[in-house]
Amino acid sequence: MINNDAILENRYSDRRTVMPFFCKYQLGIKLGRRVDDRRDSKKRSTPAYVDRYSWKVVLCVIGIMILSAMDAFFTLNILAKGGEELNIFMAVLIEDNIAKFVGIKLALTAFALLLLTIHHNVRLIARIRVRHLQYMILTGYATLIGYELHLLELAAMA
Numbered sequence: 001m002i003n004n005d006a007i008l009e010n011r012y013s014d015r016r017t018v019m020p021f022f023c024k025y026q027l028g029i030k031l032g033r034r035v036d037d038r039r040d041s042k043k044r045s046t047p048a049y050v051d052r053y054s055w056k057v058v059l060c061v062i063g064i065m066i067l068s069a070m071d072a073f074f075t076l077n078i079l080a081k082g083g084e085e086l087n088i089f090m091a092v093l094i095e096d097n098i099a100k101f102v103g104i105k106l107a108l109t110a111f112a113l114l115l116l117t118i119h120h121n122v123r124l125i126a127r128i129r130v131r132h133l134q135y136m137i138l139t140g141y142a143t144l145i146g147y148e149l150h151l152l153e154l155a156a157m158a
Helices: 004-012 055-080 088-096 098-118 130-157
Strands: 123-125
Touching: 055 088, 055 098, 055 130, 088 098, 098 130, 123 130
Parallel strands: none
Antiparallel strands: none
């Protein structure tokens, strides 16, 4: 005989669990279906993690990585034309080994982007989420590349 109360209890029970900081879905080991946070989330202040990332977030991450590599390339060109590195940490790396500079710069950028992407739905303040911070970083890098191109143009004219 089927127990109708047990079926109804299971049907209406909340089976959602808290996601761990790093899980197999976020790291891409296992593909899930969740692309956005739940609509009926009772606690809007709690982080909402997803299994897959939207194309906007993925394009933003790819763009930041490309611009970071371009920044390293243009920085080395500016230094070759008499410029000066203002970031003390990067200046030490450049003096030590150029390959180490590029590798560490890209690795730090990739690690930061990994953490920001995993937490892209987390609300920072009011309506601002981490993904908005990623868009600001992309805009900042694009502005920096424009400035570096301007510096290289000035160096070429001198």
